[in-house]
Each structure stands twice: as C-alpha cells, then as structure tokens.
Amino acid sequence: MKIIIDAFGGDNAPLEVIKGSIDAKKDFGVDIVLCGDEKKIKETAQKNTLNIEGFEIINADGIIDVCEEPTEILKSRKDCSMAVAFKALAEGKGDAFVSAGSTGALVVGATFIVKRLKGIKRPALATVLPTATTPVMLLDSGANADCRPEMLQQFAVMGSTYMKNIMKVENPKVGLANIGAEPSKGRELELETYKILKDNNNINFVGNIEARQIPLGDCDVVVTDGFSGNLLLKLYEGMGKFFSGELKNILTSSAKSKVAAMLIMNNIKEFKKKVDYSEHGGAPLLGTSKPVIKAHGSSDAKAFYNAIRQAKQTVETDMIQQFHAALNSDKK
Amino acid sequence: MKIIIDAFGGDNAPLEVIKGSIDAKKDFGVDIVLCGDEKKIKETAQKNTLNIEGFEIINADGIIDVCEEPTEILKSRKDCSMAVAFKALAEGKGDAFVSAGSTGALVVGATFIVKRLKGIKRPALATVLPTATTPVMLLDSGANADCRPEMLQQFAVMGSTYMKNIMKVENPKVGLANIGAEPSKGRELELETYKILKDNNNINFVGNIEARQIPLGDCDVVVTDGFSGNLLLKLYEGMGKFFSGELKNILTSSAKSKVAAMLIMNNIKEFKKKVDYSEHGGAPLLGTSKPVIKAHGSSDAKAFYNAIRQAKQTVETDMIQQFHAALNSDKK
Numbered sequence: 063m064k065i066i067i068d069a070f071g072g073d074n075a076p077l078e079v080i081k082g083s084i085d086a087k088k089d090f091g092v093d094i095v096l097c098g099d100e101k102k103i104k105e106t107a108q109k110n111t112l113n114i115e116g117f118e119i120i121n122a123d124g125i126i127d128v129c130e131e132p133t134e135i136l137k138s139r140k141d142c143s144m145a146v147a148f149k150a151l152a153e154g155k156g157d158a159f160v161s162a163g164s165t166g167a168l169v170v171g172a173t174f175i176v177k178r179l180k181g182i183k184r185p186a187l188a189t190v191l192p193t194a195t196t197p198v199m200l201l202d203s204g205a206n207a208d209c210r211p212e213m214l215q216q217f218a219v220m221g222s223t224y225m226k227n228i229m230k231v232e233n234p235k236v237g238l239a240n241i242g243a244e245p246s247k248g249r250e251l252e253l254e255t256y257k258i259l260k261d262n263n264n265i266n267f268v269g270n271i272e273a274r275q276i277p278l279g280d281c282d283v284v285v286t287d288g289f290s291g292n293l294l295l296k297l298y299e300g301m302g303k304f305f306s307g308e309l310k311n312i313l314t315s316s317a318k319s320k321v322a323a324m325l326i327m328n329n330i331k332e333f334k335k336k337v338d339y340s341e342h343g344g345a346p347l348l349g350t351s352k353p354v355i356k357a358h359g360s361s362d363a364k365a366f367y368n369a370i371r372q373a374k375q376t377v378e379t380d381m382i383q384q385f386h387a388a389l390n391s392d393k394k
Numbered sequence: 395m396k397i398i399i400d401a402f403g404g405d406n407a408p409l410e411v412i413k414g415s416i417d418a419k420k421d422f423g424v425d426i427v428l429c430g431d432e433k434k435i436k437e438t439a440q441k442n443t444l445n446i447e448g449f450e451i452i453n454a455d456g457i458i459d460v461c462e463e464p465t466e467i468l469k470s471r472k473d474c475s476m477a478v479a480f481k482a483l484a485e486g487k488g489d490a491f492v493s494a495g496s497t498g499a500l501v502v503g504a505t506f507i508v509k510r511l512k513g514i515k516r517p518a519l520a521t522v523l524p525t526a527t528t529p530v531m532l533l534d535s536g537a538n539a540d541c542r543p544e545m546l547q548q549f550a551v552m553g554s555t556y557m558k559n560i561m562k563v564e565n566p567k568v569g570l571a572n573i574g575a576e577p578s579k580g581r582e583l584e585l586e587t588y589k590i591l592k593d594n595n596n597i598n599f600v601g602n603i604e605a606r607q608i609p610l611g612d613c614d615v616v617v618t619d620g621f622s623g624n625l626l627l628k629l630y631e632g633m634g635k636f637f638s639g640e641l642k643n644i645l646t647s648s649a650k651s652k653v654a655a656m657l658i659m660n661n662i663k664e665f666k667k668k669v670d671y672s673e674h675g676g677a678p679l680l681g682t683s684k685p686v687i688k689a690h691g692s693s694d695a696k697a698f699y700n701a702i703r704q705a706k707q708t709v710e711t712d713m714i715q716q717f718h719a720a721l722n723s724d725k726k
Contacts, residue, residue: 129576194636204573207581241536241624244461249539249621273625274632289581292573293605293622294629300606301633304526308668309641312661319661322654329644329651336640 064118064156065373069098070125070143072162073360076106079162082366084112089367090374095156097122097147120155122146125163128359132166136174144168148175151352158353158373160344162361169205172350179382181389184209185349186217187288187356188224189295192337195279199225202288203295203345209287211254214238215262216389220348221283222265223388227379228372234282237271239290245270251287259285264391302337343372348385353377396450396488397705401430402457402475404494405692408438411494414698416444421699422706427488429454429479452487454478457495460691464498468506476500480507483684490685490705492676494693501537504682511714513721516541517681518549519620519688520556521627524669527611531557534620535627535677541619543586546570547594548721552680553615554597555720559711560704566614569603571622577602583619591617596723634669675704680717685709 067083069076076098083094093116096103100121107114122143126135135145144163148171151159159176161168169185178185186202201217202209218236225234238255240248245256247270259267271281273294286294309330313323323330335341343365344357353376357369376382399415401408408430415426425448428435432453439446454475458467467477476495480503483491491508493500501517510517518534533549534541550568557566570587572580577588579602591599603613605626618626641662645655655662667673675697676689685708689701708714 131578194639207573239625241539241621241628246463273628274635276629277632277636289573290622290625293571293618293626296573296605297608297626297629298633300609301630301637303606304609305633305637307526308665312658312665315661318657322657325650325654325657326644329647333640333644 063374063377064093064095065370066095066097066147066151066156066159067366067370068144068147068159068161068163069096069103070122070163072357074362075162076103077110078361078363079366080107080110080112080114081363082361083117083370084114085363085367086370087116090371092370092374094118095120095150097150098125098143099123120146120150126167128164128166130164130167132164132170135167135171139167144171145175148172151354152176157377158355160355160357160366160369160373162344162357162359162366165204165356168354168356169347172347172354176354177351179349179351179385179389182216182349183213185347186213186220187291187345188221188348189345190229190342191277191295191298193277193279196231196282197229197342198276198279198281199229199283200276200291200295201283201285201348202291204288204292205347206288208289209251211251211258214251214255214285214287215258216349217285218259218262218265218267218283219388220385221285223384224346224348224381225282227381227384228375231282233266235268235280236265236283236285237268237275237281239273239276239284239286239294240270241272243270243272255285264388341368343368346372346376351382353381395490395706395709396425396427397702398427398429398479398483398488398491399698399702400476400479400491400493400495401428401435402454402495404689406694407457407494408435409442410693410695411698412439412442412444412446413695414693414702415449416446417695417699418702419448422703424702424706425450427452427482429482430457430475431455452478452482458499460496460498462496462499464496464502467499467503471499476503477507480504483686484508489709490687492687492689492698492701492705494676494689494691494698497536497688500686500688501679504679504686508686509683511681511683511717514548514681515545517679518545518552519623519677520553520680521677522561522674523608523627523630525609525611528563528614529561529674530608530611530613531561531615532608532623532627533615533617533680534623536620536624537679538620540621541583543583543590546583546587546617546619547590548681549617550591550594550597550599550615551720552717553617555716556678556680556713557614559713559716560707563614565598567600567612568597568615568617569600569607569613571605571608571616571618571626572602573604575602575604587617596720673700675700678704678708683714685713
C-alpha cells in the first residue's frame with residue numbers, strides 16, 4: 063500500500079512530515095510517496111540524519127499558502143506540492159493521501175483533481191473530537207459553508223459508516239446539531255433534514271442534538287452544515303485552550319498549588335492525551351473517490367504518523383466501497 | 395424604580411424568585427412587582443417565612459412551559475404569568491422585566507406585547523460569557539434562527555452600547571463570528587455583514603473572529619445569527635460541564651489526588667465563580683422598547699438577584715435611549 067504525502071503542508075513541514083512518515087513506514091509497513099521540492103526534502107533529511115531510503119519522491123515546486131484563494135490550486139498554484147500530490151493520487155500512483163496544508167485548497171483539489179465518489183453532492187470534512195465518554199465525529203466541520211438537506215443526509219451515512227468501520231462503534235448514534243431537541247426547531251435546513259434522516263433506515267438517527275450535549279458524548283456522529291460545524295470545531299479547540307490556561311494558572315499560583323500539580327501530574331497528562339488532536343490522526347475528507355486525510359495545520363511527527371495510520375485503515379477497510387454500498391442501499 | 399418579575403418562570407420558581415427578589419429589594423432599593431398565582435406566591439412566602447411585605451402582586455393563572463409553542467403566549471396562554479407580566483410592563487406598571495421562563499415565549503411576548511424599539515428589525519438575545527480575559531457578549535444567542543446583515547448590524551450597535559454602559563468597557567471590540575479571518579470568508583450573510591460593519595463608524599469593528607478566539611477574550615462583542623449563536627452558547631456551556639467533570643475525575647481518582655484537591659480548593663472555587671452564569675445575571679433581550687432580562691432557566695436566588703441588579707442598571711443608564719441614539723447616529 064502506498065500513501066501519498068504532501069511534504070510541504072502545515073506549519074512544521076517538511077521536517078515533521080518526514081519524521082512521521084519514517085515512523086509510519088516502519089510500524090505500518092506502508093510505502094511512502096513524498097510530494098514536494100526534492101532538493102529541500104533530501105537536504106532536510108540529511109541535515110537531521112533521517113533515513114528516507116526507499117521513499118519515493120515526486121518533485122513539485124512551491125506550496126499553496128493558507129492565505130491564498132483555495133481555487134488557485136487549480137490555476138496559479140497547479141504545480142504546488144499539494145496539487146502534484148492530488149494528481150498522483152488521481153493517476154493511481156498511491157492509495158491514499160495525507161496533507162496538513164490549506165483546508166480550502168485541499169477541499170478544492172480533492173473535489174476537482176481526485177473527484178467525488180459517484181453520487182456524492184459534496185465531500186465533507188469529518189473531525190473526531192474527544193468527549194466525556196467516547197469520541198464523536200463532527201461533519202461537515204468546514205468544507206461547505208452552505209449545505210442542503212440531501213447533503214447532510216449523505217454526511218450522516220458516510221459519518222456513520224466511518225465510525226462503524228474505523229472507530230469500531232456499533233450502530234453509531236447520529237444526531238442533527240440544532241438549537242432544540244424538538245423536530246420543529248431550527249432553520250429550514252434542520253426542519254427538512256430531520257424529516258429525511260428520520261426516514262433513513264441505514265442510520266441510527268437519534269434526533270436533534272443541542273450543542274451542550276456534544277462534549278458530553280450523547281452521539282457518535284453529529285451532522286451539520288460546514289459553517290456551523292466549523293464554529294463548533296473551533297470553539298471546541300478554543301475552550302480547550304481556555305480551560306488548560308485556567309488550570310495552568312491554578313496549578314502555578316502558589317507553592318501549595320505547585321505541590322498539588324505534582325500530585326496530579328500523571329492524571330493531567332492522561333487528560334491531555336485524551337484531548338490531544340494528534341492522537342486521533344487527521345480529519346478525513348469524506349466523499350472523494352480516493353481516501354484523503356487532512357492533518358491539523360500544526361501537526362508534529364506524531365500527528366502525521368497517526369494520520370498515515372488512519373489513511374492505511376481507510377484503504378484496508380475499503381472505506382470508499384463501503385460508502386458506495388451504504389449510499390446506494392440508501393436509495394432503495 | 396419598579397422591576398416586574400415573572401414569579402413562575404424557570405425551574406426553581408416561585409421560591410428562588412421570591413428569595414432573590416427580597417434580597418434585591420433590600421440591597422438595590424428597587425420596588426418589586428411579582429406576576430403569577432397570588433395564592434401560591436403568598437403560601438410559598440409564608441411556608442418559608444419570607445417577608446414579602448411591600449411587594450406588589452399581579453395575579454396570573456398558569457405558566458407557559460418551555461415545551462409549548464412560543465406563540466401560545468399570545469393565544470391559549472395569554473393569561474399566564476409571563477404574558478401578564480409583559481402586559482404590565484407595556485402598560486407602564488414597571489420599568490423593567492425579569493423572567494427565567496421559556497426563551498421562545500419571552501422573545502415572542504417581548505416582541506408583540508412590549509413591542510420593539512422604533513427602527514429595530516428584530517430583538518436579539520445577548521449573553522455575557524466568561525473568557526480567559528474579560529467577559530464577551532455574544533448576540534444573537536438564540537432569538538432569531540435566520541438573520542439578515544442589517545439585523546446583525548443593529549446587534550453590533552446594541553451590543554457595543556450595552557458593553558460600554560453596563561459593563562464599562564471602553565471602545566468595545568466588535569467581531570463577526572466567522573470561519574476565517576479574511577473578509578472573503580463565510581456565507582452570503584457574513585460577506586455582506588462584514589462590508590456594513592466595516593463602514594460603521596459608531597462601533598469598533600475588528601473584523602471576523604474565529605470561534606476559537608472567543609473564549610480567549612479577543613473581542614468584547616461577537617455578533618452572529620441566532621442559530622450559530624445558540625450553538626456557540628450551548629457548546630460553551632457543554633464544554634464547561636465536560637471539563638468540570640474531567641477535573642472532578644482527576645481530583646477524586648486517588649488518595650494522592652484528593653490531597654491535591656484540598657490544596658487547590660480555593661482556586662477551584664474562584665474559577666467556578668468566574669464561569670458561573672449566576673454571577674453575571676441574565677441575558678438581556680436587546681431591541682425591545684422597555685428593558686427585558688432573560689434569566690437562566692435553572693436560576694437560583696443569587697441569579698435572580700443579579701438579574702434584577704442588571705435590570706436596574708439598564709434602567710439607570712437609560713439603555714433604551716442610548717440604543718435609540720446609537721442607532722440613529724448610525725444612519726447619518
């Protein structure tokens with residue numbers, strides 16, 4: 063199995079990308095294809111005495127920055143590392159793709175270079191988040207600012223299939239993010255989506271879910287439009303920072319509290335591990351014709367390592383075929 | 395000054411409402427008008443040896459439940475405690491209003507019985523939330539699921555005026571909740587709103603704000619539609635519960651951690667106070683012709699006490715007139 067990697071995506075590229083790839087190749091037995099400036103990749107490896115023997119490298123000039131218009135990946139940036147990697151994926155030079163680069167460019171590139179899975183209206187960015195119980199998948203967490211009910215239904219089916227296959231959740235509970243539990247709550251989008259999801263026998267739809275229930279772990283899959291999903295995802299992140307900061311203040315405020323900090327050090331570490339994005343790998347873009355994983359922009363070697371594991375699992379479990387089957391049985 | 399109170403709104407009515415009102419009358423020197431079943435109010439006071447001498451009581455039959463259709467406050471429930479209280483406010487029998495009852499009914503009742511301030515398209519529910527620095531006002535946090543740019547502009551002006559006058563924030567920073575910092579990000583609503591806010595000289599618009607920045611305290615006022623705002627508000631609440639739960643688990647997991655808990659007990663209490671909704675009072679519904687405060691559904695006496703203080707401040711600072719002035723200078 064070959065995993066194609068955008069070697070120049072994310073804040074810590076290419077060094078951490080290379081490190082994570084080396085570990086992943088060793089532990090998971092996958093072949094690695096690095097896309098990006100070949101000279102820089104080799105220099106970085108040499109300078110850090112990293113052995114990239116056996117790695118395939120596809121040379122690409124430049125990168126697409128997060129500040130650039132995403133559609134530039136099809137135009138002025140069509141030779142950047144991410145675009146070249148997508149082309150390699152589309153041409154069958156690898157089985158799955160990982161990048162920590164611009165989310166916007168990734169969505170555009172995956173949609174127009176790799177193409178969508180037949181019948182899929184829009185691919186959705188799916189993020190797995192920690193909760194008080196088991197992790198929850200939130201989608202769409204940012205690929206499509208505006209969505210229609212039939213798109214949310216496809217997200218529900220794909221999210222459910224992913225949680226079953228990769229996260230081994232039996233009969234995943236699917237909730238629709240809303241401002242109240244009653245079917246009459248929400249905008250036109252939620253009213254219509256509720257009706258469709260309720261009638262879909264291929265998912266375990268448990269109704270509307272208010273945002274306060276999400277971190278308490280009431281659902282396994284939460285579907286919403288990409289605007290709302292992105293607000294939720296980023297607030298999740300921000301609240302984590304807020305509380306970590308407050309906890310740090312508490313544990314460093316006096317000699318007494320520093321003693322307390324030492325006493326609970328291990329528990330705090332465990333908690334941090336639980337809420338650490340890099341443990342979960344990346345966010346899969348669901349609905350493309352080949353597996354695409356978006357790693358967090360600030361991914362380190364461990365995060366890349368886990369994203370590659372996730373890419374491998376997606377290929378192994380034949381996720382794309384599973385989606386195809388689930389979406390078609392859906393039509394019956 | 396007379397504060398009209400829905401004595402039967404919220405989970406802890408009427409006992410906690412009465413308790414909070416007694417304390418508020420004593421400390422703030424306001425007169426209290428309680429609306430609701432007179433017999434029950436008097437019985438509750440007597441049973442709990444609470445002195446409600448000097449309280450005006452306006453009798454009302456029944457309450458409107460959170461599960462009922464909000465518009466029923468104008469129809470089958472037009473004699474409930476909240477409806478009668480709104481009528482009293484509209485007729486000038488008091489200067490401001492407090493209720494912990496159904497948010498939906500409160501928005502409908504305030505809009506159609508008390509009426510909007512002249513020129514206001516929609517009133518917005520404004521919630522003050524704790525952050526790593528100073529509190530932030532989030533509006534609309536749930537009154538209007540669908541909004542137009544001109545509504546968001548009015549929210550920005552009212553939120554800004556409120557933070558200046560009641561929270562004493564100098565030149566409040568106003569942000570537009572969005573999925574990216576660039577002006578080109580978001581839906582049609584955000585694209586249009588950005589343009590209008592940028593050109594408004596009456597507010598200190600600092601641009602788009604991503605949800606992760608909200609709890610870090612980057613803004614004083616965050617404007618968004620009531621659907622997004624309600625998701626954000628409730629996730630804020632849910633994340634608080636999630637982290638409090640995790641912290642509790644950490645601090646009770648072993649003998650060692652219980653010692654740690656004792657060492658940082660005071661800091662934890664201080665932190666809890668910081669994030670406790672009841673300290674901030676209620677959420678003002680901004681844009682009505684008279685001050686309306688929505689207290690949290692699970693308000694206790696302290697929360698009612700603080701909501702009444704807030705109502706008093708709103709009257710004292712002549713908030714409605716301030717809105718009027720700010721919105722009109724806006725048209726120049």
